Amino acid sequence: MRPSDLAAGTALCALGLYTLFVVLPAQTSATGGIGLAPRDLPALAVLVVVGLSALLVVRTLLARLPLRASLWPASWHETLTMFVGFALAFAGVLAFQFAGFVLGGAVLIVSLMLFMGERNWLRLLLTPTIVVGGMYLFVTRLLHLTVP
């Protein structure tokens, strides 16, 4: 048992209950089907998730873990890197979609390399050129796919 299990169990329980009472009725049909109704299996899965998450919360509480222990499982540095990493990836995807495959891809690769501490200008130049150029030719010439 870890203190973060309490946070995970509570969040999953709350999310499960929201799915059960709000999302499931709106997004599935309770009728129809000869063997199983479309809602049966998802409802069963959500019920089990809610039940097991509640059990996880109870077991963590019963384990009497230190009150001052952190409920968040990652350090401040890890969390910050995660946010920056995903923000860069998201910005890269936006660039990929709106600035195009070649420019967006190059921006994504170079920004991630710089974030990782790469300062060798030759690598910063060659990596996007080879990777983006190679993939662009592959996707457009061989697969004949339309790219952004």
Added chain:
Amino acid sequence: MEAVLAGFSAALTPSNVAFVALGVLLGYVVGVLPGFNRPTALALAVPLTFYMGPVSGIAFLIGISKGSATGGAVSAILLNTPGEASSAATCLDGYPLARKGRARSALLIALIASVCGDIFATFVLIALAQPLSRVALLIGPVEICAVLLFALTFIASLSGASLLKGLISGFLGILLGTVGLDAETGTPRFTFGQAELFDGLPLMVIAIGLLALSEMVVQMEERAKYHAQQSTALAAASDRLRMDEIKACMPVILRSSLLGTLLGVIPGLGASVASFVAYSWARSTSSTPERFGQGALEGVAAAEAADNAVVPAGLIPLFALGIPGGIAAALIIGAFTIHGITPGPLMFLNHAHVLNAIYASMLLASVLMFAFGYFGSGVFARLAQLPLSVIVATVVFLCIVGAYIEGGTMFGVYLVLGFAVLGWLLRKFDFSYVTFLIGFVLTPTLELSLRQALILTDRNPYALLRHPIALAILAVTFLAAWRMANRRRDVTGLATS
């Protein structure tokens, strides 16, 4: 046997060998590239077979199938990004091995297991296509449902330190496996009005986000630590796969090849299910299950042997009955049709010489697969020695391109980002993403077969008596669940004491 030898003389013509080699090489490249999957490659290649002879054309397509199954392991091991959806199980131990500086060993054991699984299933195809296809006809929805329920019991053994968290992950996977149009009524479930979700969440997109992209973010966090490991990996350039390690993997390879062949014969199950079930089986029967997930060669061998055995085994119902066992087999029918051959029982009488030449070409493809894989693994292993910044940036870009190719829209790319966040959370909160993936992979087929089984048995449990195979599998399922529960109790007891 004489007929097969005669087939070799027809198959070993320079042009046929060249087409088989080209097919295997193309398949290998397709397998290495995430997002560009086997059915897409086959769909693009089928029209090309119009310009080839029947043997060359079909052998070319089978070469692509076999090559892609082998190549999928390369990116799974080196980048934690499955080249093919069925290679997702290979990531679980392949990537940890690469991080320990044993990329080349992992690639080699994957190759050996792939070739063994492939050759085993090809011999089964040659020798037992007709009798096995009759067995396949005995396997209906009730039996498939029983097999999948059995596979679900593996969630318990793959849960890691906490059974409770493993089960939660597994059921979350099951929940997400229900997204899309309901197979029976056609009503949408959890699609939120998005037409892109009507076919469900693609396994490839989930695997890329959950395994590869989230891992790259973790790598960014641990960049200092990774740099230290990178130097270890460079120092371990002398990494060699030892003979005793290969010997230790052989029982797992043989078992997984058999399992992959049996599951491959059953239409609709597919290589992803086979590789995950084989991996789970290998772990649950291992005397050191704690090594799995940390870099066990047996884990890579099990997943790859089963994955590759499915390719020839999937052709058994096609050759013997004319029933395609999966998308790949369905596309290969196109090549048969182009050359005026109808797959099915009559093919053994009317086109025996073509069939024997195809068998011979399949064995030739296995040999070529080993040759390309052996030399390729040396080249690809060097990729692991590139600087971390180059690897992470390239993999993130390939993840995005792979997700785009998979669906042809940006929707898949945003899904990948979402699943990368989920993967990061699962890692940090110590929830098993293996059980999540198993639950997700099994759900669509499980739900469909459960529905069909309920209709067939009219919800009457006594009707199961008419399905002795299903009853036997269910009995094994209960036994396995009981044994796993007992083992868990022992482990928990030991841990407490």
